[in-house]
Amino acid sequence: MNNILNSFYGSQGGLNMEVLRGLRAAAYARFSDTKKKKNEKGKGKDINVATIEVQYKKIADFCLGYGINIVAWFKDEGETGTNLDRGDFARLVEGAKMRQFDIVVIYDLTRGSRDVVDWFSFRKEMRTLGLPVLSATEKLGDITNPSDFLTELITVGIGQHHVLQTRLKTMNAIAALAEQGRFCGGIPPLGYDIDVEKKYVVNEREAEAVRDIFRLYAAGKSYSYIVDQMKKNGVVGKRGRPIGVNSLFEILRNERYIGVYSWNKKQMKFFRKWAGGKPNPNAIIIENKIPRIIDDETWGRVKKRMEENKKNRLNKSRINREYLLSGLLKCASCGGSFVGVTTINKKGYEYKFYTCANKRRTRTCSCKNISADEIETLVVMLLKDKLLNGELIEATADAILNFGASPGRENALESIKKEITSLTIKIGNLTRILADGFDSESVREAALDMEKRKKLLEQQLQNTYPVITKPVSRDFLIKELSTDARRVMDEPGCMKEILNKYILNIKIADDKIEINAISDLNTIGCGGQI
Incomplete structure (x- = not known):
């Protein structure tokens, strides 16, 4: 592998045109957002940081100059460089495994990743596959060469340092909003809208549906019954989709409906990667900060019933049962996955079956x-x-x-x-x-x-x-x-x-x-x- 990589560079450190000519290349570009940088005189100025078009052109010119044939184009637009969970990046790696091209060409190292571990994981995987990674704007050498490794480590390290600084500023700004009980992004719960000052305001039409959900559940109605009633009444969620069983569960346990504002209660992700949902010691919880929709009596009855049902569900938990075909069954009608379910009748008899997830959650499959x-x-x-x-x-x-x-x-x-x-x-x-x-x-x-x-x-x-x-x-x-x-x-x-x-x-x-x-x-x- 060292000989292969060394052959790409001449004695003066420049790329060897004879070795590169005729190779098949995959071009990869990534663009996250428009950022503000300061010019040399220190004045603020908005500039676009290498848009997809700019990166593609630079890569195309680079490959043309060395006689490289681009056979595949990959791009991830609006995606962060702090992890590798990107659609086209994943397809690039799969294409490399299938030997669809000989080399990978990127605009610069930061377009590949802004995370030290992720970048070198990618480099090691490409090296194992025998695919060199080249940059249209900078030299990327052999990561087993101490000098080349140090150069890349410093470059990607600076990129990750920038991400950490930006993240800290962003988190501080969001925390400041949260301490005021302001909306911090995402989609507000059903029943609320957000005004220009980022405050929660009641959407009366949606709020009436929320009250119906709480009233029906407090009266002993099942999730299935409530889902059918919401569908009959034309009620949909904030994303325009039918209210499903999972949506009901989240609505019925959302403390915002009794005026409690919370932010960052659990650690959901770290640099866009799943962090396990552990309790966050820095959570912000403020009572009576949001206009309430549900009264205390109804909330209490709903909470009591949910706790009782939770105890009853312990012996029905999917964790305690194995569904041999979990993940393998697909619905021929809607394309959704089948999930395993176990029900227990009044006599204690169990019935285990598989059902379409779309049918179970949103009633959109029959x-x-x-x-x-x-x-x-x-x-x-x-x-x-x-x-x-x-x-x-x-x-x-x-x-x-x-x-x-x-x-x-x-x-x-x-x-x-x-x-x-x-x-x-x-x-x-x-x-x-x-x-x-x-x-x-x-x-x-x-x-x-x-x-x-x-x-x-x-x-x-x-x-x-x-x-x-x-x-x-x-x-x-x-x-x-x-x-x-x-x-x-x-x-x-x-x-x-x-x-x-x-x-x-x-x-x-x-x-x-x-x-x-x-x-x-x-x-x-x-x-x-x-």
Whole structure:
């Protein structure tokens, strides 16, 4: 690798045109915002810091000068450089892994990252893949060379220092607003608007819906009943979407409705990364600072019922149950994920099933629920009988090799990568919602579920797809399948891991179930549709 990188630079430290000519490049640009800098004379002046167009032009001129062919363009607009959870940046890394280009060209180091750890993690990953990273405006050398490493460390360190200073000033300004009970950003709760002075004012039309929600819940009505009533009355949330179960939960526990202002109660993120939702010792809580919508009596009745329900839910918690197919089931009707649910009737009997998340939360899907026992038994049976059956191991290995050479493999691989990118963006959006002060247990839970799903998919790519995307021997596959077959029989606790390794996704429709595995099940005695 050192020889490869060294060949990019001549004896005088300049780039070697002969080595660069004809290489395929990926261009990456990032632009966050318009910033104010001072000119040399110290006068304030608004300037645009290298917009996407400016960066693209500089990169194009750079590549043209060295005979480099740009084969892919990536950009993240309005994105911070303090983490790597950016849509096109993630696609850039995936493209590098698939060898879609030979080098990566950026405008300057700060466009890649303003975080020391993130930047060198990216550099190490590209180095491992054998892809040099070049800048159109500065020299980026070999990070294993002490001098080159120190230069980059200082550059990215200065960038992170600037971010820290800006963050401190921003947090101080927001804290000053919070101490006055002013709105600090994000989206106000249903029932409130924000005036020009950043003060909470009651939106009477929305407030009436909030009172109805509290009144119905205090009277013993279920979430489902209240959701249906809100839908019937045409009530929607601040984002224009129907009121769902999660929204109800957050509305019913929001202290703003009894006049309590709070800011930064929990540590939601650190530099746009999930920080665990721990209590924040620097939280600001002020009573009687917001015009109340709900009276104390109603609030008390609602709070008492929620606490009682919380105790009743302890034995129903998803944490205490395992849903084998969690993360694998997709709704064929709306494209949403299926989630596991357990209900207990008055006699104490449990019923475990999977239901579309959109149907459960917002009533925007009408697909049927499916029994967890039935679908789990079916999929496990297929896994054992068709993929990990000792008598069919050789046929399974051949099917996987054939699938690896088929268009179906490419489609499945691309589908997983798209979902990973989508989840990365959604996780970032949820984190921003939490950081904006929307303290929500359900949103935190959704973010954690998405993190788990993302890790599951990344594990599939790492553990499964190398088998079908890299040249491997038939004997290797047979050995791998035989090992997993024995594990399924001897280690019942590994079933979820094995399922996630061999099953890509399962699409649920009212009239059929489509199971997508890492090989074509038709070739080993089972159709992919049931």
